[in-house]
Each structure stands twice: as structure tokens, then as C-alpha cells.
Amino acid sequence: MPTHKRTQSSDAPAPPRRRMSPEDRKEAIVSAAVELFAENGFDGSTRDLARGAGITQPLLYRYFPSKESLIEAVYASVFLKSWDPAWDDILKDRDLSVRDRFQRFYSAYTETIFQPVWMRLWHFASLRDAEVYGWYREVVQEQILKPLVRERRIELGHNPGFAVSPAELEAPWLLHGGLLNYGLRQQVTGQADRDARDSMIRQALEMYMLFTAAQTPETGPTKDPR
Template identity: 75%
Template sequence: MPTKKQSNTPAAAAPNRRRLSPEARRDEIVSAAVALFAETGFDGSTRDVARSAGITQPLLYRYFPSKESLIEAVYARVFLESWDPAWDDILQDRSLPVRDRFQYFYEAYTDTVFERVWLRLWYFALLRDAEVYGWYREVVQEQILKPLVRERRIELGIDQAFHVTPAELEMPWLLHGGLLNYGLRRQATGEDDKAGRVHAIRQALEMYMLCSSAHAAPPG
């Protein structure tokens, strides 16, 4: 009786999961979550993240015990790790006028964040995930907007010791949010014009400088 010929093709073997270190596996899961959430929003499931990462859902939960912990890792990857410490030096360089400092900063900042995944995750957080947007809002206020208010006070000769009020943050938020919406519009049309972006930043900062000069007296 003839024997059955053994197949030597790769398809005959069961696929093996790649062996990765725990750090590399965790990084791979976060990368898969970033890509998925950028397409579906934060409503995307951990099952779909696991599938994208080529692992089982139970294995995903060994690294991230809840979806919330995975979302925190995505937030850190996209919104925190994208921050360049050199930007702090730019914002604090009092040898330059405030307008120039924040012009240089926003040109560098938008070079980084005017990217499809970053802008989509920011937009989804704004629309659907109040907690993620709250984390982002706090970082922006502390690292960008409050320094803008304080440095402008110093330039105008106003005592910078008093607390930055919510009212004082409204105009900086219009500046910052307006630039991000500008990035979304450019992304939607496929027009990433660096010269146009630099001009938009200059106009937004000029608007803020005029407004802050008109309300130079500290609140009572």
C-alpha cells in the first residue's frame, strides 16, 4: 500500500506566534491600539486590538488588565511622548519676545502633531472620550497656555504672581484650538502648506497679543 507523501510546504505547519520580550510585546499592542483607535475612535474593542497585534485577547489582558489601562498607554504614546523637551527651553527663553518664542514653538509643535494619527485621536477624544480629552486639556494648559499668559504678563509689566484665571485662558484656547482645527482642515483637503501654516500661526498669535494688550490690567 503506497504511503501518503508528506508535505514540506510552509502552509502545512501551524503558524507560530512571534517570540517577543515583554517590553516589545507591550509596545506592539500599544502600536496596534493607536492604529485602531485612530480609525474607529476609542470605541474600538480590545478584541480587535488583539487581532491587529496578532495575539489573543487573554494575552492582551496580561499586559493591560482593562481597556482603560490600554487607553492610558495610547494617550501617553500619542500625547505625552510626542512632547519635545527642547520646546520648554524655547518657551522660557526671555531673550526673545513672547510672540517670537511662541511662533517658533508652534511651528515645531505643528510639525509634530499635524500628522494623521495624532489629529484623528485628538478629534475622537474631543468628541467621544471626555476622560482622555481631560488629560490632554490639563497638559496643554500647564505646558503651553498658562506659560503663554504668564510670559505675556511679564512682557507687559504685569505682576505674574496672581493665579491664571479661566477667563484668561479663553483666548489662548481659541488660539491653540484654532490651530489644531486648521490642521484638520488641511488634512481633509490634502493641502499641507508650510508657508500657509506659518502665516496662520503668526495671525493667531497677533490676535492674542492685541487682546492681551487691551486687557492688560489684572483681574480684580
């Protein structure tokens, strides 16, 4: 006599939802905030955020007492955690020329940040949220641009001891900002190309090297003229 395989009734109760730990819940809220802010900018409401995270607004405020505290968590998650400590070793490796060091660094750095969520959040921050952009700007100056200026001084035989002035940072910012805008264009057009990106990095670095080689400690922008 044929037997029939028993199937689960559609009326059977759904398995109980796993209770999230406070750490997992907080991480889920930050992930939902990243998605919302990347889509709508930092003007997105906490009501929409709570809905996206599948929680109530009061529960959201238990983990993040203000929208500002949530924005800080998003900034840390997207901008700070994207930094690889191994990059510090690349930038300090004086067995390589400054050009080669920063070529390796920017090749790895852009591989990490040329992603839709990162680029959209950076774009929104630069346009609408001066505080978030200020945080990002400070990190870039301290971890990338000032080391570039100091290491190039050493390579050129200039005195590396004096502080990096705002005027000296203008050319590195043109280099860095130009690469970010190149990445944004790649995202918009959907024409991401690793070889083309590496070529663009080489061109940007070459322009900086030529510019600094033409400077001297006496005529170069060692002091802020403003």
C-alpha cells in the same frame, strides 16, 4: 555539464517566529491600539484589538487588565511622548519676544502633531472621550497656555504673581484650538502647506498680542467672573 542552482523547496518549513520579549509585546499591543482607535475611535473592541495585534484576548488582558489601562497607554504614547523637552527652553527664552518664542514653538509643535494618527485621535477624544480629552486639556494648559499668559504679563509690565484664571485662558484656548482646527482642515483637504501654516500661526499670535495689549491689570480678565 551544466549545473543547476539549488532552490529551496516550497514545502520547506517556515523559519521559527522570533519570540517577543514582554516589553516588545506590550509595545506591539499599544501600536495596534493606536491604529485601531485612530481608525474607529476609542469605542473599538478589545477583540478587534487582539486580532489586529495577532494575539488572543486573554493574552491582551495579561498586559492590560482593562480597556481603560490600554487607553491610558495609548494616550501616553501619542499625546505625552510627542512633547519635545527642547520646547520648554524655547518658551522660557526671554531673549526673544513672547510672539517670537511662541511662533517658534507652535511651528515645531504643529510639525509634530499635524499627523493623521495624532489629529484623528485628538478629534475622537474631543468628541467622544471626555476623560482622554480632559487629560490632554490639562497638559496643554499647564505646559503651553499658562506660560503664555504669564510671559505676556511680564512683557507688558503687569504683575505675573497671581494665578492664571479660567477667564484669562479663554483667549489662549481660542488661539490653540483654532490652530488645531486649521490642522484638521489641512488633513481633510490634503492641502498641507508649511508656509501657510506658519502664516496662520503668526496671525493667531498677532490677534492674541493685540488683545492682551488692550487689557490693563484693572480691566483685564484677571479674575473669573463666574
